[in-house]
Amino acid sequence: MSPNTDYLLDTLQKLLAIASPSGFTDQVVHFVCDELARLDIPFELTRRGAIRATLEGRQRSPDRALVAHVDTLGAQVKSLKANGRLEVVPVGHWNARFAEGCRATLFSGKRRYRGSLLPLKASGHTFAAANDAQEANWQNIEMRVDVPGGDRQALVNAGIHIGDFIAIDTMTEIDLDSGFINSRHLDDKAGVAVLLTTAKALKESAETLPVDLHLLFTITEEVGSGASSVLHQDVAEMVSIDNGTTAPGQNSSEYGVTIAMADQTGPFDYHLTHHLIHLCHEHGIGHQRDIFRFYRSDSASAIEAGNDLRTALVCFGIDASHYYERIHLDALTSLTRLLWHYALSAPLFADDNKLLTARPDFPHMP
Known part of the structure; x- marks a missing residue:
């Protein structure tokens, strides 16, 4: 299986161009729906916009799911300040240090305004050493909106309100020579691009899936509810x-597939995780294992919502997560290959199509 890198990168760029902080995801949902329709893959939506598409297999159950999230980090307006600037709060968990200096778009009804996220003491010519002494936290961040006036009334006249969403510029750069991709919000727009690329390859192939495969696109992973x-x-x-x-103390890499053995919510399913590792060995896919102490994914929200299913997490290595992120194309193509082979592999256990099973049918650890 040779991934279609042109389609992958084109899809990734289109996804990154659509603002989608958690709670403001309708437009990116429409984009994914349009792409699924173009690929002739049937899908349905939840009330809020999570997507469940289906590629049919020889049998319906025990069926599988691949999931990626379309929502990103962002911010909201907390208050309109007397100096004509905005107090903001983060959407999702990210450090205020990573917000300082960002250009951003504020969405207010049908209008949008440009602006910058700045520390309260932003002028080096005025505050000098106090710039460095100011603590990096969200109470010390404000948005300078590009609206004439310079006072609170100017913001009111512009129709800006508490709760308006703020989307952070991605500053996307793709270097085809080195293979590196730099951008904000690669978490998890890169995962969505990989999922769509895999779906396209499966749909266009003559292969028959052993069981139904659901493609899930969630809209609230960054705020914790994800695949619930x-x-x-x-x-x-x-x-x-x-x-x-990819950081000190971690085993993740910007190359190949990183397979998570556990995250902050605990270990992933032993059998499913080792099945993915076996597929990497069998098909010559570069990979490594890792454990994340301060990280959770759609798998955690699915389990916490009461779903009894086997879960695993496969990753593209990312440097400076939740900041100005960097990944490598090799990780995205490696992931696409792994998901292709996983979709075509036999179900782990035939009796997983039952919610409850007899003891003789329950697996053993090796």
Whole structure:
């Protein structure tokens, strides 16, 4: 299987161009729906916009799911200040230090305004050493909106309100020579692009899937609820696609596939995780294992919502997660290859199509 890198990168760029902080995801949902329709893959939506598409297999159950999230980090207006600037709060968990100096778009009804996120003491010529002494926290961040006037009334006249969403510029750069991709919000727009690329390859191939495969696109992973509502009880295996942090003390890499053995919510399913590792060995896919102490994914929200299913997490290594992120094309193509082979592999356990099973049918650890 040779991934279509042109389609992958084109889809990624289109996704990154659509603002989609958690709670403001309708437009990116429409984009994914349009792409699924173009690929002739049937889908349905939850009330809020999570997507469940289906590629049919020889049998319906025990069916599988692949999941990636379309929502990103962002901010909201907390208050309109007397100096004509905005107090803001983060959407999702990210450090205020990573917000300083960002250009951003504020969405207010049908209008949008440009602006910058700045520390309260932003002028070096005025505050000098106090610039460095100011603590990096969200109470010390404000948005300078590009609206004439310079006072609170100017903001009111512009129709800006508390709760308006703020989307952070991605500053996307793709270097085809080196293979590196730099951008904000690669978490998890890169995962969505990988999922769509895999779906396109499966749809266009002559291969028949052994069981139904659901493609899930969630809209609230960055705020913790993720795959809590888009699943049905019929799904037996679910593989999340997200980022793996390449940082000191971690084993993730910007190359190959990073397979998570556990995250802050605990270990992933032993059998499903080792099945993915076996597929990497069998098909010559570069990979490494890692454990994340301060990280959770769609798999966690699915389990916490009461779904009894096997979960795993496969990752593209990402440097400077939740900041100005960098990944490598090799990780995205490696992930696409792994998901292709996983979709075509036999179900782990035939009796996983049952919610409850007899003891003789329950597996053993090696």
